[in-house]
Amino acid sequence: MSKIEIKPKTYLYPMPVVIIGSKIEEKANFMTIAWCGICENNPPMISISTAKSHYTNDGIKKNRTFSVNIPSENMVEITDYIGIISGKTIDKSNIFEIFYGYLKTAPMIKEVPINLECELVKNIDLGTNHDLFIGEIKKAYIKEECLSNGVPDIEKIKPILYSTGTKNYLNIGNIIGKAWKIGKNLKK
Numbered sequence: 001m002s003k004i005e006i007k008p009k010t011y012l013y014p015m016p017v018v019i020i021g022s023k024i025e026e027k028a029n030f031m032t033i034a035w036c037g038i039c040e041n042n043p044p045m046i047s048i049s050t051a052k053s054h055y056t057n058d059g060i061k062k063n064r065t066f067s068v069n070i071p072s073e074n075m076v077e078i079t080d081y082i083g084i085i086s087g088k089t090i091d092k093s094n095i096f097e098i099f100y101g102y103l104k105t106a107p108m109i110k111e112v113p114i115n116l117e118c119e120l121v122k123n124i125d126l127g128t129n130h131d132l133f134i135g136e137i138k139k140a141y142i143k144e145e146c147l148s149n150g151v152p153d154i155e156k157i158k159p160i161l162y163s164t165g166t167k168n169y170l171n172i173g174n175i176i177g178k179a180w181k182i183g184k185n186l187k188k
Helices: 055-063 073-084 182-186
Strands: 018-024 027-033 036-040 045-051 065-070 114-125 130-142 161-163 168-170
Touching: 018 045, 018 055, 027 045, 027 055, 027 073, 045 055, 045 065, 045 114, 055 065, 055 114, 055 130, 065 130, 073 168
Parallel strands: none
Antiparallel strands: 018 027, 018 065, 036 045, 045 130, 065 114, 114 130, 161 168
C-alpha cells in the first residue's frame, strides 16, 4: 500500500459537534462548532476555536465564561440551524430552554445530554482569523438517562460527529475494542 501527499488540512476524525453558549447584552447566545477538544485532565480543560467575527466571542471575552453543550443526533437540524444564523441578526435566546449554573454567565441548554460550564483560562490570538479559547470545566451536567453505572455513556448520548472533508454529520459506530485492554493482546 502506498501513500500519496495531500493538501494539509484539519483531517482529525471524527470531530465532535458542540454548541457554544455565551451571554451577550444580558441574552443567551449560541453557536455550533466542531473545533473543540480536551486539552488538560487535571484540572479539566477544553479548547474551542472560533472565527473572530463570531458574535459569541464577544460574550466569552466580556464574561470570561462559556458553555459547551453536546447535542444528540436527534438535534442535528436545530444544531445546524444555529450554526448557520448569526446572533447579530437573530435572537437565539429563546430557541432552547436555558439554565445557568455555578458561573452565572454561561448559558446552557436543557435539551442536550451534556453541558460543560467553563471559565475562560486563556484566549490565544492565533495570528489568523480565529480565537482559541481555553476554558476550565468548572461544572458538568448530564441527563440521568445518559449514564451507565454512573458514567456518561456515548451510546446513550448519541453525539453528532462532523467530517470536515465531506462536510457531513455522522453518528457513532460500533465498539471495536476496550481502551487500555485490547492492546494487551500484543504484549507477550
